[in-house]
Amino acid sequence: MTHATSMGLDSxxxxxxxxxxxxxxxxxxxxxxxxxxxxxxxxGPYPHEILNIPVTSLSTxxxxxxxxxxxxxxxxxQRGDMKWAKIWLLGVAIGGLxxxxxxxxxxxxFVHEGLTLQRNLFGASFFLLTGTHGAHVAxxxxxxxxxxxxxxRGRLGPQNAIxxxxxxxxxxxxxxxxxxxxxxxxxxx
Amino acid sequence: MxxxxxxxxSGHPTAGTYLRVFAVLFxxxxxxxxxxxxxxxxxxxxxxxxxxxxAKFALVVMFYMHLKQDSKFFTFVxxxxxxxxxxxxxxxxxxxxxxxxxx
Numbered sequence: 001m002t003h004a005t006s007m008g009l010d011s012x013x014x015x016x017x018x019x020x021x022x023x024x025x026x027x028x029x030x031x032x033x034x035x036x037x038x039x040x041x042x043x044g045p046y047p048h049e050i051l052n053i054p055v056t057s058l059s060t061x062x063x064x065x066x067x068x069x070x071x072x073x074x075x076x077x078q079r080g081d082m083k084w085a086k087i088w089l090l091g092v093a094i095g096g097l098x099x100x101x102x103x104x105x106x107x108x109x110f111v112h113e114g115l116t117l118q119r120n121l122f123g124a125s126f127f128l129l130t131g132t133h134g135a136h137v138a139x140x141x142x143x144x145x146x147x148x149x150x151x152x153r154g155r156l157g158p159q160n161a162i163x164x165x166x167x168x169x170x171x172x173x174x175x176x177x178x179x180x181x182x183x184x185x186x187x188x189x
Numbered sequence: 190m191x192x193x194x195x196x197x198x199s200g201h202p203t204a205g206t207y208l209r210v211f212a213v214l215f216x217x218x219x220x221x222x223x224x225x226x227x228x229x230x231x232x233x234x235x236x237x238x239x240x241x242x243x244a245k246f247a248l249v250v251m252f253y254m255h256l257k258q259d260s261k262f263f264t265f266v267x268x269x270x271x272x273x274x275x276x277x278x279x280x281x282x283x284x285x286x287x288x289x290x291x292x
Contacts, residue, residue, distance in 0.1 A: 009260055017263045021270030028274025035278070036285040057222045064218065068211040071253050075204055165255075172253045176246050183242035187225050188235055 016166045020173050027177050030132055031184060034125040041120035045113055047189045052106065059102035060182050063137075066095030067175045070168045077161045082151055085164075089148040092171065096141035103134045126185065133181060136174045143167050200258040210252045217241050 005011045038047075073088030107127070115123045147167055150156045156164070202210075221241050224230040230237060251257040256264050282288045 007260075007262065009262060013263070014266065017266040021267055024267070024270045024274045025277070028278050032278040032281040035287060036281055038287070053222065053225060057218070060218060061215070064211065064214050067214075067249060067253055068207060071207045072204060075201070075207070078201070169254055172249055175253075176249050179242055179245045179249070183221065183238050187221060187238050 010162060012162060012166060013169075016169055020169060023173060023177075027129075027132075027180075030125075030129045031180065034129050034185060037121040037125045041122045043120050045110075045115045045119075045122075047122055047126075047185075050110060050113055050115055051186055051189060052109070053186060055102060055106065056182065056186050059099050060178065062095055062098050062102070063175050063178050066092050066099070067172055069095060070171045074161065074164050074168050077151075077156065077164045078158055080158045082154075082157065085156070086148060086151045089144055089151060089164075093141050093144035093148060096137050096144065096171075099137055100134060100141070103130065103137075107131075129181065129185070133174070133177055136177070140167075140171050140174055143170065201255055202252055202258070206252065210248055214245055214248060217245050 005014060007014075069088045069091040073085050073092060076082070076085035076088060110123075115126075117124055117127045144167065147156060147164060221238055224234065224237055250267070256267065279288070283290070
């Protein structure tokens with residue numbers, strides 16, 4: 001079932017791209033806030049003392065891999081291969097959960113080292129930015145699990161591949177936001 | 190102008206293309222982390238990392254989000270706010286003295 005507009009485009013997809021455009025402005029403002037306050041903290045811990053590049057690199061590879069599994073899930077749904085679609089969709093959800101696990105570990109260790117939301121400008125802007133991203137990942141995980149359950153119940157197939165494609169747009173957007181955060185926050189300290 | 194059928198996936202890349210894109214993304218990320226640990230790259234770290242990050246961003250958006258194959262209108266709907274967000278970000282960095290003109 002298509003929802004074509006007068007331009008011949010699927011209206012749900014157009015609406016979702018518009019939403020992603022608005023998300024660019026949200027994350028743009030959060031990243032700007034982090035960069036503006038970077039180096040302005042008057043008490044520690046400071047980024048170079050606390051950021052754990054090896055652990056964050058692992059979570060970055062995990063999120064990249066989950067993006068691959070997402071497109072493979074979409075390809076499987078489009079060709080009607082629901083066995084592999086279920087496997088890849090579950091893989092994406094698990095990949096997202098692993099990423100969230102890394103984030104919980106990171107946040108917990110930072111709090112133990114004295115960095116909290118109230119501690120300094122770095123803590124406030126760092127937790128706000130990465131926490132907002134993590135919340136987006138959590139929403140994505142719930143979305144993927146919902147699609148997986150739909151697939152298990154036989155309610156997902158090539159006829160509604162667009163729903164998987166739109167979920168994929170969301171997941172890949174979360175991935176590209178992390179690509180920017182990983183570079184600007186973690187690698188360019 | 191593209192049909193609704195086309196935007197629903199008929200023109201999407203193959204699994205092989207997706208795997209090749211992932212391999213490139215993986216290698217770029219390894220290089221990013223690698224240059225971070227090489228002291229010789231310190232003076233060039235910012236331009237190198239920003240270029241690599243932009244390349245990864247473009248690859249995901251073009252191939253995984255299908256903007257390369259889909260209607261150019263989607264590129265406009267995404268690219269407009271992205272440019273606006275970038276302009277606001279650069280403006281704020283100048284406004285708050287992170288970037289200084291002629292400095």
